[in-house]
Amino acid sequence: KDNKSQTIPEALFWLNRILKPHSLQMRAKLLLITYGPLISVSPASTSIPYIGWWDLTDTFFINEGLEELGFALYMLYGQTKSPEDKSNVILLMEEIMKTPQNWLFENMASLLFFAGDDITYQYFYTKMSTENYSEVAQKLVYLTLIEHKLTKKTKIVYKMIEKLCSSSEHKHKLMNELPIAFCEAITDIDGAIELEDERDITELHEIIAAQSDLMKNSFLSNFDMSSQESKQSLTSNDSQTTPKEE
Template sequence: MTSSAGSSRPSVPRQRQRRSRRRCGRTPARDSPAPSALGDFQTLPLEIFQMVLNYLSVKDISMLSMVSKTISGRLVNYISTSSGSRRLLLQDFHQELPARREGGSILEHYRALGLLLKRCTLLLPTRDRLKYVHKVLSGVSCFKLNGCASPLHCLGLQCYGVFLQILTAGWDELECHRVFNFLWDLSNLGRKVQTVVSSKPAADPPVLPGVLLSPGSRRSDSAFWLTRILKPWPMVNQARLLYIIFGPVSSRDGHVVWQKMIEGPTDETSLKGLADAIKLLYGTEAREWTADDVISLVDELSVVPQEWLMENNARLLLLSGNSICFTFLASKAVNGRAVELARLMVFMVLVCEKDLYCMDWAVKMMQKVCKVFSSPWERNNFLQCLENSFARMLMDMLQAVLAGERDEEDSSFLNLFHLMNAQANFHKEILYLAMGSSSSTS
């Protein structure tokens, strides 16, 4: 009996222990609240949450937006409030701001703001993202057409550009097309560009190109936006737009200097923007442009608004790089324009002398062009035209000096001096090349 009683008593406590453990396991799951997507911010009123945001940098708020969809939604609402707009939409575009915690200039601020809105609107369709961004930025007057009283000294459009650059980085081509169409319709730019390309040369650069082609953009992005701007128009209008966007502007009032390429030789600074744009369209990033397209565009550009001085044409080609320069010269050789090709080659030699380029570059370029001609007669005819062009230009410049045609800078005499040195150095390189090849064969 003792044995049986001892064996039966322990069974009851063990059963009670199991039931007790099951109850203890179920109780926390039934009684504790569900975890919140706001985390510890769940306990804060919305007003306090927004006050906390005022103490965070834009980069910190941008990181916070990635925590959860709920927090991202709160940040979207915060950005739309008046206090959020005052905090984030800095508008002192007419002077550099002192360094801030988020790390520097107002351009860096809008770069960080672009990343913040990119993350906050990540789950929205492209059209809704653009509408929201437009609603946020619409209160900034310097982001609007004719909204700034001093556009020449304003960083507003540049800030808008870096903002859009960060916002759209990584978007596929279809989404970028939607961005362009949205901005094109919003600013009614089609009508404005039509006015610019069909009127007399007296217009300011359109605003949208300056926004989309902001400094610091990736080459592929810049090629895409520039293609969207130019491609809808005929070639003659494309050349005019290219000059308006990238050509020389007055440091006094910011207007396009239309007569710069016509009145006299210009410097590299005035042509660098145009040369960079041509290289961009000729590169692999611009898939919609062929070599013939770019060469035709350069040809049309050289008569905007009237025919350029040949020296400015030559300097633009040198700045555009070896590939474009050779392709342009070779097209003239193939089309039988030997006289025009020879004269352009002489001006390229002159630019090499003036701008201190190595003269052997001009000789090597001439050699490559000579290989394009299909027969020895065509090649020899080109070389004869080249020497005739040298002689004719020297006689014209000498006649101008003898006639006493001098200005304050004595440019006539300087041009003669440079051309004589250019011819001597050019022929010296040819002699070096010829003597070197003859000694190697002997």
């Protein structure tokens, strides 16, 4: 444990030194080269792995490699102190997700999941501040799918949605877009299955299960809030109706 805690600051030091002189585009490429997914052509024992950045644009759910890349972004974001530095890391993450071209939503969501809640929330909040509610909803849908695939839960995404909807304006607009985004994602996956694409029927079951779990979390949360409000109301009424002792 002590060795690991000493290794992370050292790794951050060298990572910053390597990235600092370069442009945003080059930083994105360097991070992908260093931490991105390595793909082996079968049989793996006789082939040399290659960096799978093109695979991120057309292959669904690349998990291996994105965990390390996400952790690198998590470390970079965690060390930032000024809002400008935080924005720069978010811009770097955005650049990574369109290198060499725009990634599939599922792979974007995987990177966001592994990069951690803080940078992901700020990424979404920035998008919402510029009225990109549709894009946020799309990525939240796939983030829900990824969390459900990896953990069989959707609590992280639900809490993030709650946080993003802290203002009534954001809540109204995002809640309007989320059902549309879920419908579009389900339709896309169903269409890919019919075309005998890489997806199979389990993918369709997975996203429906993810949506159901997210709705369940929402229902339970609202039920708990209603129960608490009812208890408070009853307590208040009891205190008002209790006769005063003379």
